[in-house]
Amino acid sequence: MITNIITFALLLLPIFILLIKKKRESSKRLPPGSLGIPIIGHSLQFFRSMRTNTTDKWLKERVEKCGPVSKLSLLGKPTLFIYGQDANKFIFGRGATSLGNNQPPSVQRVMGQRNLLELSGEDHKRVRGALMSFLTPNSLKQYVGKMDEIIKKHLEMHWHGKQTVTKFHALRPESRRFLSPAVCWGRSAKDSSADKVKTDGLEVWPLMRTLTFDIMCSLLMGVEKGAYRDELVKLFEDLMDGVWSIPINLPFTRYNRSLQASTKIQILLKGLLNKKRIELEQRRIFPHHDLISSLLSIKDDDGENVMTEKEIIENVMLVMVGGHDTSSILLTFLVRLLGSDPSVYAAILQEQKEIAKSKASGELLAWEDLSKMKYTWNVAMETLRTIPPIIGNFRTVLEDIQYDGYLIPKGWQVFWAASMTHMDNNIFPNPSKFDPSRFKNQAAIPPYSFVAFGGGPRVCPGYEFAKVETLVAIHYFVTRFTWKLCCDDLFMRDPLPVPTAGLPIQITPKKEI
Numbered sequence: 001m002i003t004n005i006i007t008f009a010l011l012l013l014p015i016f017i018l019l020i021k022k023k024r025e026s027s028k029r030l031p032p033g034s035l036g037i038p039i040i041g042h043s044l045q046f047f048r049s050m051r052t053n054t055t056d057k058w059l060k061e062r063v064e065k066c067g068p069v070s071k072l073s074l075l076g077k078p079t080l081f082i083y084g085q086d087a088n089k090f091i092f093g094r095g096a097t098s099l100g101n102n103q104p105p106s107v108q109r110v111m112g113q114r115n116l117l118e119l120s121g122e123d124h125k126r127v128r129g130a131l132m133s134f135l136t137p138n139s140l141k142q143y144v145g146k147m148d149e150i151i152k153k154h155l156e157m158h159w160h161g162k163q164t165v166t167k168f169h170a171l172r173p174e175s176r177r178f179l180s181p182a183v184c185w186g187r188s189a190k191d192s193s194a195d196k197v198k199t200d201g202l203e204v205w206p207l208m209r210t211l212t213f214d215i216m217c218s219l220l221m222g223v224e225k226g227a228y229r230d231e232l233v234k235l236f237e238d239l240m241d242g243v244w245s246i247p248i249n250l251p252f253t254r255y256n257r258s259l260q261a262s263t264k265i266q267i268l269l270k271g272l273l274n275k276k277r278i279e280l281e282q283r284r285i286f287p288h289h290d291l292i293s294s295l296l297s298i299k300d301d302d303g304e305n306v307m308t309e310k311e312i313i314e315n316v317m318l319v320m321v322g323g324h325d326t327s328s329i330l331l332t333f334l335v336r337l338l339g340s341d342p343s344v345y346a347a348i349l350q351e352q353k354e355i356a357k358s359k360a361s362g363e364l365l366a367w368e369d370l371s372k373m374k375y376t377w378n379v380a381m382e383t384l385r386t387i388p389p390i391i392g393n394f395r396t397v398l399e400d401i402q403y404d405g406y407l408i409p410k411g412w413q414v415f416w417a418a419s420m421t422h423m424d425n426n427i428f429p430n431p432s433k434f435d436p437s438r439f440k441n442q443a444a445i446p447p448y449s450f451v452a453f454g455g456g457p458r459v460c461p462g463y464e465f466a467k468v469e470t471l472v473a474i475h476y477f478v479t480r481f482t483w484k485l486c487c488d489d490l491f492m493r494d495p496l497p498v499p500t501a502g503l504p505i506q507i508t509p510k511k512e513i
């Protein structure tokens with residue numbers, strides 16, 4: 001009996017040795033770097049770097065220490081960090097088979113599981129196709145005039161006649177959690193009476209959030225100014241404020257408020273969908289009235305709705321979240337740039353003046369006018385290169401894959417960082433220099449090098465929408481106002497870049513051009 005056991009064990013020994021060797025080999029092939037303390041990993045360092053606007057520096061130090069391919073642990077998961085043109089190609093160009101786009105579970109709980117970020121394969125194509133039917137240039141052409149009206153109304157309400165006084169706390173106090181003391185308004189670090197401090201000027205960031213929210217509410221949801229919209233503003237603010245926060249679901253945490261806001265928004269949107277269904281049936285609105293009515297009207301070959309009600313609600317939520325803050329950040333940083341660089345302001349003004357002169361008094365901007373705003377858009381693109389609103393994002397590894405000779409096991413995540421590629425001297429020579437001419441010939445920019453809008457099948461579907469609203473807004477800003485910055489406003493990430501003091505400016509209205 002004992003001899004049998006020994007013989008059996010001896011027979012199994014080579015298999016054991018092989019297995020151990022294989023395990024050692026595979027762990028040897030993991031990328032360099034450490035995963036840090038379990039669960040916490042590098043998350044705290046990562047969040048801290050965003051809050052102090054030093055993420056690029058932190059990532060660069062990683063690259064110096066571990067090389068261009070490294071492992072770390074973020075949001076509780078082992079993570080591969082890679083950057084550069086090849087890395088972006090690997091991430092964006094890869095089919096849904098090996099890299100998924102799923103957000104962390106905490107984000108899924110807020111945003112749902114049937115939105116574009118969570119869908120893959122045919123489902124992703126179907127839902128994305130439905131959204132794109134509203135977001136293509138051909139479709140957006142008809143909304144330029146509407147955007148024009150909203151932007152002019154915004155200027156009349158919030159800019160004209162308001163060159164004096166802006167309360168420092170235009171936003172709720174929690175949205176000011178990054179306020180750095182003594183950077184603006186001549187306050188000292190000890191001065192806690194920020195509300196009482198008044199000066200000439202406007203606070204750009206909250207205003208741009210209001211503007212882009214108004215545009216999106218009107219064009220995407222068909223909701224105009226009023227109590228219903230005010231409620232949505234508040235709820236979306238809560239949702240966005242906590243969706244990326246530390247996911248502790250206790251009363252009074254940001255995450256808890258975000259979850260509650262998400263539930264309330266979904267109830268409101270369900271009601272809105274029902275109302276629109278009736279309006280469509282009674283032909284009181286047309287399918288192209290707004291995004292929701294458009295999604296409700298899209299049928300497949302069998303006459304069935306292409307999207308379920310849940311999918312419409314979650315994707316409207318996603319589009320509001322994805323499109324509102326990103327665009328407001330772009331506009332805020334453009335105003336910042338134009339307030340500090342007179343030569344760029346003058347060149348943009350020159351381009352916009354030519355267009356304004358070609359219009360009759362009160363005539364709305366049209367699609368053809370936007371195609372003449374080439375320099376203005378190049379400036380916007382260069383702004384996005386230097387300060388990409390989305391610094392990076394995650395992908396989930398769905399099966400064991402190889403990258404640069406390393407094994408990336410199933411279940412890990414991959415983190416891509418736009419700013420690291422945008423600051424690569426080999427792709428954008430002298431990368432710290434602000435130079436809009438880099439975008440004169442966009443075809444000359446190597447693929448997967450400018451990734452402010454992502455890339456591949458998941459490239460931002462809101463690119464054209466963002467372009468239209470940015471160009472129309474900048475047209476009216478520069479033709480109607482000059483401004484100067486009240487202080488050298490710094491910014492930090494949350495995770496989007498946010499000016500620490502909201503970007504106060506002093507404005508001077510112009511006589512009509």
Ligand code: HEM
Nearest residue numbers: 116322323326327330390393452453454458460462465466
């Ligand atoms: C300056 C403005 C904007 C920037 C910089 C921006 C950036 C991005 C980026 C980088 C991604 C890809 C994320 C990834 O692959 O992980 C993305 C995706 C997305 N964006 Fe935008 N975005 C902007 C405006 C908008 C607008 C205006 C909308 C809606 C009207 C929008 C809707 C979306 C949606 C729905 C996705 C997910 C697409 C998918 O997974 O297929 N974005 N955006």
